[in-house]
Amino acid sequence: METLERNEWADVAQLVEITSDAVIICELDGTILHVNNRLHGLMCEDRADVIGGDVKDVLYSSAFERATEHRLPFETDGSESELMLKLSDGSFIPVLVRAGSVMPPRIFGRRAPRVLVALHSIEEQYSHDRQLKRALSELRVANKRLSGTLSVIMSTVGSDELPSLLDTVLNQLVGTLDASGAAIYFSESGGFKLRGVSKELYDSYLPEFLPYGAGIPTYVLRESRACRLSIQQDLEGDRVASGMFMDLDNRSKHLLRMQDMPPYRSEICLPVFYGTQILGVLEVGWKRPQAPLAYDVNVLEVICDYLSIQLVGMVSSLRSRRTAELGRSLNVLRDELFTFLDDSAAATQAVSSEICNMLNCHFCPVEYDASLDSYVIDFEGGSRVALPDDPEKLFFSTTAPAARLGAGPDGFEASVLGGTSADDLKHVRITRVDESMPMGGWLRAHGLPCQGLYVDTGIEAGRPRPEGDDKHSNDAIVPASVAKGPTTRALLLRDGSQEPIDDLEYDYLVHLAHDFELIYEGESQKREERHIAQTLQIGMRNSLGDVPGIATDSVYLSATNSALVGGDFYTLIRLPDD
Incomplete structure (x- = not known):
């Protein structure tokens, strides 16, 4: 130089x-x-x-x-x-x-x-230039995420309707994250129930209910964190046979049943907690394979923290509204039972229609078919499937699942609607049916809904109770007069993709069974009293008295047509001194 x-x-x-x-x-x-x-x-x-x-x-x-x-x-x-x-x-x-x-x-x-x-x-x-474009693109995405998060929060402030709140949140999340769809499951008794989906998933299949121990929500609940998942499907022709999902953060793989498959190829799934209480699980997915971004997880975590505060009050309100709805339905059913007191077919139709509407289930009467010498299930008035054994052995000789919904610490069902529990029933018996029980597996194998309740009203004339039944040991034979009521046995069934009967619904059916007993036992007592009165009346009018030398006759007419006993006693006797 x-x-x-x-x-x-x-x-x-x-x-x-x-x-x-x-x-x-x-x-x-x-x-x-x-x-x-x-x-x-x-x-x-x-x-x-x-x-x-x-x-x-x-x-x-x-x-x-x-x-x-x-x-x-x-x-x-x-x-x-x-x-x-x-x-x-x-x-x-x-x-x-x-x-x-x-x-x-x-x-x-x-x-x-x-x-x-x-x-x-x-x-x-x-x-x-590429780095600059990438930085600008990431900046635009981050700005979109930020504005989307603020939009979700601001648009839901003051919302008092759960459906509208979930609809707003899910649809805005899809737009904010450029996703293919979003859904939210609420934690219910026994599993997770689908409570809301974005409009992109209206025509897609999503599991309506995922029991604890199955599906992605259970995995996310166990992890207690946001999970970035890649989902793989195993196809047989054009049909999804089964699948698996991989956690992209810890590289672990897990199997999925066909009925539990979400409509995504990749997704972010995270639990919604309020303190330590699990409220539900939020899913945001993409139908194309991709690795969900880390800051998308951060956006969802912020929204879930805010959403949990909004949801905790609304869930309680939703439960209160459901309780009131079931209470109103009980009043309707009482009126139906009184209206069709002497028409068992009409009573069965009215009661079953109301129950199916309220519980979203199938009402399947269990009847005895003499031609087959067997009890059969009448599924929706068309298919009749023979049971493999007597209903007593099928439904009351096995132990109910350990996780009985709504069970209190004493082993009995807790009453939610108040005033009545399953232990108060005298004749009617109710037992659960689900896939973990042999009967639930049998129903599924025969193409029938496989979970719900079996109800035995206990009004079959002359039918003895099974030996060893302490609860009904004082009622060995049901009176014949009680048998005038509606169908004596029935299955209330839901599909395997639906949630089991929860504590509110179980309590609703217990109250209905108790009302049924009171109404029909009261009617039975009235019939018995009428029979006794008529017998006494006939006995009093049979003999006027026979006095030698006097020809007599009598006519009795009650003051009113409805009077059973008039209260008048008359006879003819001979006194001393003629």
Whole structure:
């Protein structure tokens, strides 16, 4: 660096070191006077091997041709050109070059112009442009996530209707995260119930109910964190046979049943907690395979924290409304039972219709078929399936599942509607049916809904109770008069994809059974009293009394047609002294 040692271009040399471009200072004939560290890094060559060389041996045309006739390979008017920079190993890289002629300070009477050449790697420029575009794209996405989060929070402030709240949140989440759909499951007795979906999933299959121990929500609840999942489907032809999901954070794999498969290829699933209480599980999914982004998880966690505060009050309100709804239905059913007191077919139709409407279940009478010498299930008035054994053995000789919904610490069902529990029933018996029981498996194998309740009203005339039944030991034979009520046995069944009968619904049926007993036992007592009264009345009128020498007869007519006993006693007797 002779020129720098003479302080000819000290200021320029310092300036070219702080630029991001590679810089060459050369004579008009191409002799290189100075290069900065950036060029030295590009060429990977010692500075001493470059200084004093010819710039025409460093920069070539895009056709790898050297400039001839002492011409520089670039213009010196500041215009940009694309050249090839020769590296120390003989290879080339494309560079963009700009050059200009500058006049150095006068030293020792000489004032010859110099050429300042700035160049940068096209590959590095492309890489820089890509990084810049990626940063801008991420910034736009982050801004969209932020605005979407604020929009979700602001649009739900003051909301007092759970369906509208969930609809708003789920649809805005889909737009914010560019997802294919979103759904939310609430934690219910026995599992997770689907409570809301975004509009993109209206025509898609989603499991309506996922029991504890099955499906993605159970896994997420056990992990107690947001999970980024990749979902794989095993196909048999055009049909989904089974599948699995992989947790992208810990690389673990888990099997999925066909009925538990979500309509996504990748998703973020996270629990919604209020303190330590689990309220539900939120799912946001994409139908294309992708790795969900980490900041998408952060967005959902913020929304879930806010949503949990909104939901905890609404869930209690929802339960209260459901309780009131079931209470109103009980009043309707009482009226129906009184209305059709003497018409068992009409009573069965009215009661079953109301129960199916309230519980979203199938009402299947269990009847004895003399031609088959077997009890059969009448499924929706068409299919009749013979039971493999007597209902007593099938439904009352096995132990109910350990996780009985609504069971109190004493082992009896807790009353939610108040006033009555299952232990108060005298004749009617109710037992659960689900897939964990042999009968539930038998129903599923025969293509029938496989979970719900079996109800035995206990009014079959002359039917003895099974031996050893302590609860009904005082009622060995049900009176024949009680048998005038509706269907004596029935199954209330739901599909396997639906939730089991919860504590509110169970209590609703217990109350209905108790009302049924009171109404029909009262009617039985009235019939018995009428029979006794008529017998007494006939006995009183049978013999007027026989007195020799007197011919007598009598006519009895009650003051009102509805009177059973008039209260009049009359006879004819002979007194002393004739």
